[in-house]
Amino acid sequence: xxxxxxxxxxxxxxxxxxxxxxxxxxxxxxxxxxxxxxxxxxxxxxxxxxxxxxxxxxxxxxxxxxxxxxxxxxxxxxxxxxxxxxxxxxxxxxxxxxxxxxxxxxxxxxxxxxxxxxxxxxxxxxxxxxxxxxxxxxxxxxxxxxxxxxxxxxxxxxxxxxxxxxxxxxxxxxxxxxxxxxxxxxxxxxxxxxx
Numbered sequence: 001x002x003x004x005x006x007x008x009x010x011x012x013x014x015x016x017x018x019x020x021x022x023x024x025x026x027x028x029x030x031x032x033x034x035x036x037x038x039x040x041x042x043x044x045x046x047x048x049x050x051x052x053x054x055x056x057x058x059x060x061x062x063x064x065x066x067x068x069x070x071x072x073x074x075x076x077x078x079x080x081x082x083x084x085x086x087x088x089x090x091x092x093x094x095x096x097x098x099x100x101x102x103x104x105x106x107x108x109x110x111x112x113x114x115x116x117x118x119x120x121x122x123x124x125x126x127x128x129x130x131x132x133x134x135x136x137x138x139x140x141x142x143x144x145x146x147x148x149x150x151x152x153x154x155x156x157x158x159x160x161x162x163x164x165x166x167x168x169x170x171x172x173x174x175x176x177x178x179x180x181x182x183x184x185x186x187x188x189x190x191x192x193x194x195x
Contacts, residue, residue: 001172002078004179010077011070011180059088059154059162063185064095066194067154070184071166071177072099082168082177085110086154089161091118091144099168106167113151113165113178115144121160124151125175150174152182156189 002010064086075082083098083106093111113124120127120136128147130136141147149171154162164181166174188194 001176004176004183007074007077007176008180008183011074011184014073014077059086059094061094063188064162066188067164067181067185068095068097071164071181072097074177074180075099075168078169078173078176080169080173080177082166082174083107083110084177084181085114085165087111087114087118087163087165089118089159091115091163094162102168109146109148109167110150110165112144112146113148113167113174114163115151115165116146117151117153117163117165117178118160119145121153123149123153123175123178124165125149125171148174150178152178154182154185156185161185 067086068084071082071084081099081102083096083102085093085097086095087093091114093114096107096111098107116124116127122130124147127136127139127145128149131139131147139145139147146165150166152164153160154164164178164185166177166181168174169177
């Protein structure tokens with residue numbers, strides 16, 4: 001399996017954004033946590049000028065489409081057919097995107113992962129770990145909660161603006177793709193490349 005460094009580099013090349021540069025990126029999809037995901041996907045070449053854009057705190061449909069496009073590109077690189085859900089800060093669904101021939105079961109799973117990431121304010125794999133003797137001890141799946149890897153909150157300026165849920169691959173692949181979505185969102189609000 002590709003590391004996040006390799007996958008994000010390939011996504012950046014696919015987007016034509018120049019070389020990728022990662023800071024403190026995890027070396028494996030299995031070691032993601034909130035601290036590890038301080039990632040800058042792309043540093044633009046000096047000859048490319050990008051103006052800072054001012055965005056509202058809410059995730060627009062256009063931004064949700066950009067995030068989904070980044071995940072779709074990354075999914076293609078690793079050969080997985082995924083379903084991606086994007087929700088807002090209130091865990092309301094904004095966009096549901098199913099790649100051709102993706103699993104029907106992944107539709108509900110991706111929605112629940114996005115909901116869980118916002119509702120619990122943490123990645124879904126971290127919530128699973130916390131449900132086993134941690135701060136969420138005893139929490140189980142149901143009522144929109146899905147404790148499987150593949151859900152990440154979308155954070156801007158230390159505030160949760162929404163969530164992403166990815167389903168269709170292994171837990172490691174879903175986690176990796178959700179991390180790519182989260183990293184894209186972070187860089188996009190810093191004036192990074194637009195898809």
